[in-house]
Amino acid sequence: MQTVFIMKKRLEVPFDREELIKLKAGDTVVLSGTLLVARDAAHKRFFEALQKGEELPVSLDGDTIYYMGPTPARPGKVTGSAGPTTAGRMDKYTPRLLDMGLCAMIGKGRRSEEVCEAMVRNKAVYFAAVGGAGAYLSKCITASEVVAYEDLGPEAVRRLTVEDFPVIVVADAAGGRLY
Amino acid sequence: MGTGVSVDWKILMREIDVKIITENIKEMCISVNHRLSDDMEEAMRGAAKKESCGRGREVLDILCKNLEVAGQEQIPICQDTGMAVVFLETGQDVHLTGGDLTEAVNEGVRQGYEEGYLRKSVVSDPVIRDNTGDNTPAVIHTEIVPGDRVKITLAPKGFGSENMSRIHMLKPADGIEGIKEAVLRTVKEAGPNACPPFVVGVGIGGDFEKCAILAKKALLRKVGEKNADRPEYVGALERELLEEINKTGIGPAGLGGDTTALGVNIEVFPTHIAGLPVAVSICCHVNRHETRVL
Numbered sequence: 212m213q214t215v216f217i218m219k220k221r222l223e224v225p226f227d228r229e230e231l232i233k234l235k236a237g238d239t240v241v242l243s244g245t246l247l248v249a250r251d252a253a254h255k256r257f258f259e260a261l262q263k264g265e266e267l268p269v270s271l272d273g274d275t276i277y278y279m280g281p282t283p284a285r286p287g288k289v290t291g292s293a294g295p296t297t298a299g300r301m302d303k304y305t306p307r308l309l310d311m312g313l314c315a316m317i318g319k320g321r322r323s324e325e326v327c328e329a330m331v332r333n334k335a336v337y338f339a340a341v342g343g344a345g346a347y348l349s350k351c352i353t354a355s356e357v358v359a360y361e362d363l364g365p366e367a368v369r370r371l372t373v374e375d376f377p378v379i380v381v382a383d384a385a386g387g388r389l390y
Numbered sequence: 391m392g393t394g395v396s397v398d399w400k401i402l403m404r405e406i407d408v409k410i411i412t413e414n415i416k417e418m419c420i421s422v423n424h425r426l427s428d429d430m431e432e433a434m435r436g437a438a439k440k441e442s443c444g445r446g447r448e449v450l451d452i453l454c455k456n457l458e459v460a461g462q463e464q465i466p467i468c469q470d471t472g473m474a475v476v477f478l479e480t481g482q483d484v485h486l487t488g489g490d491l492t493e494a495v496n497e498g499v500r501q502g503y504e505e506g507y508l509r510k511s512v513v514s515d516p517v518i519r520d521n522t523g524d525n526t527p528a529v530i531h532t533e534i535v536p537g538d539r540v541k542i543t544l545a546p547k548g549f550g551s552e553n554m555s556r557i558h559m560l561k562p563a564d565g566i567e568g569i570k571e572a573v574l575r576t577v578k579e580a581g582p583n584a585c586p587p588f589v590v591g592v593g594i595g596g597d598f599e600k601c602a603i604l605a606k607k608a609l610l611r612k613v614g615e616k617n618a619d620r621p622e623y624v625g626a627l628e629r630e631l632l633e634e635i636n637k638t639g640i641g642p643a644g645l646g647g648d649t650t651a652l653g654v655n656i657e658v659f660p661t662h663i664a665g666l667p668v669a670v671s672i673c674c675h676v677n678r679h680e681t682r683v684l
């Protein structure tokens with residue numbers, strides 16, 4: 212699907228770290244490749260597992276998490292509606308995940324100071340996707356598979372394949388911020 | 391059975407089977423999640439034409455395209471298909487038959503969210519947080535009104551914006567300036583978190599819970615529509631607040647621009663000599679609602 216963002220860069224996911232740290236707050240980017248999907252309940256489980264010293268069901272090192280919980284796919288479709296959820300609710304759990312190698316996040320809305328500090332420390336980037344454009348964004352998703360915590364339903368961890376998925380850099384690896 | 395009294399009731403009361411309510415709620419759950427009301431759609435398209443910031447225009451174009459894709463391909467407008475909020479105005483001359491009304495409403499939600507491929511976003515307990523799996527229960531506000539009709543309004547609410555709604559218990563001395571300040575502060579805090587452009591519902595007066603319900607109900611009024619029954623100051627306040635909100639620069643998706651809200655709708659109610667309650671219900675651009683009268 213044709214994306215509307217005009218001044219856009221094209222990047223692959225998982226990111227090449229060299230490319231990632233070149234991005235500046237305000238840059239529009241279209242992403243192609245694979246992403247992890249996790250939101251509130253999955254983050255809570257990640258966190259509890261780490262506190263018990265257990266391994267996570269997926270490796271986050273070098274990966275990107277899209278904060279999202281889709282609607283069920285209609286028969287024959289890859290996914291349902293699939294726009295971003297508010298990132299700030301994941302703030303409590305995020306610094307720990309960044310320290311484990313998570314290198315980018317996609318959501319909407321503001322992040323805490325702790326998350327921004329952990330992002331600079333780990334040279335990570337936070338992107339926003341357009342909130343409330345779930346039908347449109349679903350057209351940029353070419354595959355979706357549940358990879359952990361299936362019992363969480365809409366909050367299960369998924370692996371998505373995306374093509375030209377439009378995002379904008381809200382917070383860059385050097386600490387620059389759009390909001 | 392067969393007494394004079396029951397015969398009189400039958401004459402006076404219009405009977406409505408609650409199964410009809412179930413059926414209507416089911417249909418509305420599906421329709422509101424795929425298509426916005428005409429006033430909302432027009433407001434979005436109008437804003438996309440008027441927005442002066444390039445980035446803001448791009449976002450509004452995406453949102454207009456999103457509405458097209460949603461309608462044409464039957465993909466929900468937003469993946470957060472909301473918690474179902476149902477306003478039921480039941481005429482006092484109506485006799486509801488065929489079962490439990492609350493259960494009938496919840497059954498409509500259950501069927502609508504399943505058959506419409508909508509997301510189940512409700513947990514059974516706020517602390518334990520197990521997903522109920524069928525998006526029930528709905529939040530139901532029932533009112534008994536004169537007449538023999540039942541008016542059903544369904545307004546599913548996403549929580550990105552619901553989380554940014556606030557109640558301010560102001561002092562009478564805060565007056566209209568205090569109200570403006572409270573609304574503006576709430577909108578600025580909501581910012582990019584709540585998917586602007588917003589529709590801002592404001593409830594002024596009543597008590598703690600009454601003002602919240604007024605604010606929610608204000609979202610049901612068409613954007614830009616005046617309400618002749620309200621005191622004079624309300625229309626001016628709505629216009630002024632809309633202007634101020636659009637001067638914040640938050641813009642579509644919070645990425646900058648002059649379309650931060652599409653409308654401000656205010657409802658008022660008498661209040662106590664000691665109080666000035668103000669509730670601000672923030673709704674994202676996916677302001678979904680439909681009303682049917684049985």
Ligand code: SF4
Pocket residue numbers: 294295296342343344468469470471547548549550551552583584585674675676
């Ligand atoms: S705030 Fe509204 S548009 Fe944004 S994700 Fe929630 S329901 Fe969708």
